[in-house]
Amino acid sequence: MTTASGTSAPRPTDEIVDVLIIGSGASGAAVAWSLADTRMKILCLEQGDWIKPTEFPTNGRDWEARRYADFDISPNRRARATDYPVNDDNSPMKVANFNGVGGGTVLYTAHFPRMHPSDFRVKTLDGVADDWPVDYWTLEPYFAENDRVMGVAGLAGDPSYPLHQPTMPPVPLGRTGTRYAQAMNKLGWHWWPSDIAVATTEYDGRAKCINLGHCTPGCAQGAKASVDITYWPQALRAGVELRTRCRVREITTNEHGMASGVVYYDPSGVERFQPAEMVIVAANGIGTPRLLLNSASAQHPNGLANSSGQVGRNLMVHPWPQIYGYIDEEVDGDRAPMTVMWSKEFYETDPSRGFVRGYTLQFARGTGPANEAITSMAAGRLPWGRDHHRAYRTMLYRSLRVGVACEDLPEAHNRVTIDPILKDSHGIPAPRIDYTVSENTQRMMDHGIARSVEILKAAGCHTIHLPPPGVLNSPGHLLGTARMGHDPDHSVVNGWGRSHDVKNLFIVDGSIWVTSGGVNPTSTIQALALYIADNIKQRLANLFD
Amino acid sequence: MPDQAVSDLTPGELRDLRRLAAIMVPASTEHRVPGADDEAIFADIVRSLGRDREAVRKALALLREMAGGDFSRLDAATAETTAMEMLARGGSTVTALGRAVLQCYYRDDRVFIALGLEPRAPFPKGHQVEQGDWTLLDAVRGRPRMWRDVDGGGR
Numbered sequence: 042m043t044t045a046s047g048t049s050a051p052r053p054t055d056e057i058v059d060v061l062i063i064g065s066g067a068s069g070a071a072v073a074w075s076l077a078d079t080r081m082k083i084l085c086l087e088q089g090d091w092i093k094p095t096e097f098p099t100n101g102r103d104w105e106a107r108r109y110a111d112f113d114i115s116p117n118r119r120a121r122a123t124d125y126p127v128n129d130d131n132s133p134m135k136v137a138n139f140n141g142v143g144g145g146t147v148l149y150t151a152h153f154p155r156m157h158p159s160d161f162r163v164k165t166l167d168g169v170a171d172d173w174p175v176d177y178w179t180l181e182p183y184f185a186e187n188d189r190v191m192g193v194a195g196l197a198g199d200p201s202y203p204l205h206q207p208t209m210p211p212v213p214l215g216r217t218g219t220r221y222a223q224a225m226n227k228l229g230w231h232w233w234p235s236d237i238a239v240a241t242t243e244y245d246g247r248a249k250c251i252n253l254g255h256c257t258p259g260c261a262q263g264a265k266a267s268v269d270i271t272y273w274p275q276a277l278r279a280g281v282e283l284r285t286r287c288r289v290r291e292i293t294t295n296e297h298g299m300a301s302g303v304v305y306y307d308p309s310g311v312e313r314f315q316p317a318e319m320v321i322v323a324a325n326g327i328g329t330p331r332l333l334l335n336s337a338s339a340q341h342p343n344g345l346a347n348s349s350g351q352v353g354r355n356l357m358v359h360p361w362p363q364i365y366g367y368i369d370e371e372v373d374g375d376r377a378p379m380t381v382m383w384s385k386e387f388y389e390t391d392p393s394r395g396f397v398r399g400y401t402l403q404f405a406r407g408t409g410p411a412n413e414a415i416t417s418m419a420a421g422r423l424p425w426g427r428d429h430h431r432a433y434r435t436m437l438y439r440s441l442r443v444g445v446a447c448e449d450l451p452e453a454h455n456r457v458t459i460d461p462i463l464k465d466s467h468g469i470p471a472p473r474i475d476y477t478v479s480e481n482t483q484r485m486m487d488h489g490i491a492r493s494v495e496i497l498k499a500a501g502c503h504t505i506h507l508p509p510p511g512v513l514n515s516p517g518h519l520l521g522t523a524r525m526g527h528d529p530d531h532s533v534v535n536g537w538g539r540s541h542d543v544k545n546l547f548i549v550d551g552s553i554w555v556t557s558g559g560v561n562p563t564s565t566i567q568a569l570a571l572y573i574a575d576n577i578k579q580r581l582a583n584l585f586d
Numbered sequence: 587m588p589d590q591a592v593s594d595l596t597p598g599e600l601r602d603l604r605r606l607a608a609i610m611v612p613a614s615t616e617h618r619v620p621g622a623d624d625e626a627i628f629a630d631i632v633r634s635l636g637r638d639r640e641a642v643r644k645a646l647a648l649l650r651e652m653a654g655g656d657f658s659r660l661d662a663a664t665a666e667t668t669a670m671e672m673l674a675r676g677g678s679t680v681t682a683l684g685r686a687v688l689q690c691y692y693r694d695d696r697v698f699i700a701l702g703l704e705p706r707a708p709f710p711k712g713h714q715v716e717q718g719d720w721t722l723l724d725a726v727r728g729r730p731r732m733w734r735d736v737d738g739g740g741r
């Protein structure tokens with residue numbers, strides 16, 4: 042066996058498993074759950090911890106402060122022992138994630154749109170980027186299965202989507218949603234209550250949402266569908282083993298060019314070798330290329346599974362300008378799930394707009410008392426000194442916020458590489474990202490910002506604040522860095538997630554995306570993971586041929 | 587949980603920070619609120635600097651430089667002008683300072699009560715949200731299909 046450091050296999054060595062999954066987030070959980078019925082010996086190694094409901098911020102009076110501390114969305118600021126640093130200095134878009142059981146879903150907002158059918162055919166329809174090797178209709182049963190396991194609130198009948206049936210009633214429109222809806226009707230533009238992975242009724246043993254209004258830094262009520270409380274309990278009951286505080290350093294290969302297992306650090310920091318018949322990487326669009334590049338060896342000098350040179354390239358992160366407006370009456374503030382509805386009015390390509398592809402408008406409620414002050418102060422909206430209290434009282438629970446979820450197209454120069462200096466607490470080289478916003482995306486953002494201003498005006502906002510130049514919200518969507526495709530020269534994995542180079546290595550997370558759509562990605566990431574798991578099950582007899 | 591680490595700010599830094607806090611968010615009889623220099627609030631700020639501690643120290647060093655010495659000793663008018671000038675510079679240091687003050691100010695019971703809010707954590711009571719006006723959706727329900735059926739799977 043060859044390791045990246047060129048040494049022979051480190052000891053101690055664990056008992057071999059049939060399937061080794063790296064990462065317990067959105068995709069790792071789904072694939073573990075699906076493969077469990079094969080009765081294979083399945084192990085998942087996760088670098089982070091289980092988070093108990095009592096640890097979530099909404100349990101305490103300091104709930105808002107903790108979103109800037111141990112529940113910050115940036116791994117660099119959060120800096121838990123279980124996090125790894127990311128050098129994102131050379132990118133206007135920063136990395137947001139969570140490293141623990143559930144991965145990003147622990148902190149996600151649970152906005153749960155699917156990709157649209159056209160998103161899988163961008164080359165054919167719009168002449169840009171590439172078509173996916175799968176399509177919406179192939180994934181449709183997996184979307185539905187994922188909705189059932191996660192539990193999705195929403196309303197059937199949205200004319201912007203093929204018909205699908207969310208499993209629970211939508212989250213309340215509330216006062217904020219009503220204001221938005223009136224504005225959209227005035228403009229004659231499409232809107233629909235969002236699909237949101239939040240239990241609006243009791244669901245599969247989970248309590249219903251009680252409007253704690255702090256979905257992003259975790260749901261103490263257990264109403265938000267993070268995979269630690271949806272897929273994982275079922276996968277564990279079915280016999281999957283999940284080991285926490287185990288950080289994988291590299292994937293090893295044998296003399297036949299097959300993955301032989303991984304080198305990892307156990308909870309006490311001891312370096313171990315875990316042999317496996319099959320390795321599935323689910324470490325997300327940053328963690329996965331980092332791991333593959335860190336697994337370079339004499340046989341794979343440019344990193345594992347990287348004969349195409351595509352590992353780390355084509356990073357897509359959804360630039361997401363947010364436009365704030367203030368009205369003169371109190372609305373919902375942070376006292377309900379944050380997102381309420383979407384608009385697909387500008388989603389499908391219309392060349393007259395000056396860009397290809399499109400965006401979702403995502404309509405948010407407000408934020409809490411401290412966060413309203415902190416964000417408004419940082420944006421220069423809230424004065425210090427004598428006028429502070431008067432101004433603050435015109436803002437608290439009076440804000441509307443429209444987010445423009447822009448599709449960014451794959452570009453080879455937007456990429457993840459290994460930082461030559463930065464390392465995590467185990468001394469493993471950390472990732473670096475280099476990213477620039479393309480002209481097409483910039484035009485799309487400008488268009489979306491202008492439409493958002495029209496909406497906020499129609500909603501009666503007396504004051505509207507545009508995002509300061511260069512300030513982009515970073516939604517934690519990490520996509521494209523180990524893309525799928527039929528052609529081994531231009532892609533890392535095939536149409537069902539298997540590495541072109543290493544036949545017993547699979548990738549199931551957001552890194553395999555070919556293009557990014559203009560939607561939050563988790564629903565589609567999980568549908569793809571379930572699809573890949575099904576392919577593995579159907580092909581078991583000749584899986585590695 | 588606030589960071590419980592004992593503050594390592596010097597007595598001079600603590601004096602300057604307290605004076606600055608009083609200017610940033612002053613007490614107001616009109617709004618029936620204490621200032622951010624209130625004893626309990628200020629103690630919370632100092633205790634909770636956490637990840638912003640070094641940035642706050644940098645802001646205080648800048649303030650001291652602009653004041654030409656102890657900021658806390660300046661007369662009221664000069665202190666206010668100096669503080670506002672420093673805060674107007676913006677940037678990550680001032681943002682961190684603002685966050686350190688505001689995250690504690692806007693969790694104080696008296697401030698919450700003055701704002702008409704219940705002084706409690708969101709969990710376990712949660713909040714009530716009205717359904718809103720769902721009849722507004724009637725305007726959209728009848729719209730023709732908007733998605734592009736590229737693979738012939740549409741039904």
Ligand SMILES: Cc1cc2nc3c(=O)[nH]c(=O)nc-3n(C[C@H](O)[C@H](O)[C@H](O)COP(=O)(O)OP(=O)(O)OC[C@H]3O[C@@H](n4cnc5c(N)ncnc54)[C@H](O)[C@@H]3O)c2cc1C
Pocket residue numbers: 063064065066067068069086087088089114137138139140141142143144145146148149150151152153154257287288289290323324325326328329332516517518519549550551552561562563564566
């Ligand atoms: C603040 C925030 C809000 C978001 N809101 C939404 C939303 O509303 N809707 C939506 O669809 N998406 C949202 N997202 C994105 C969503 O969280 C991700 O799309 C999703 O979690 C990605 O799934 P994944 O399986 O690709 O990776 P992840 O869920 O990120 O899981 C990767 C896991 O791998 C582990 N790992 C990585 N490297 C190693 C290693 N070397 N060894 C061991 N373990 C490792 C990590 O610790 C992590 O647990 C949000 C994200 C954030 C951060």
Ligand code: SF4
Pocket residue numbers: 239240249250251252253254255256257259260261262263264265377378379
């Ligand atoms: S709003 Fe609902 S889903 Fe979100 S954190 Fe609160 S209880 Fe959980």
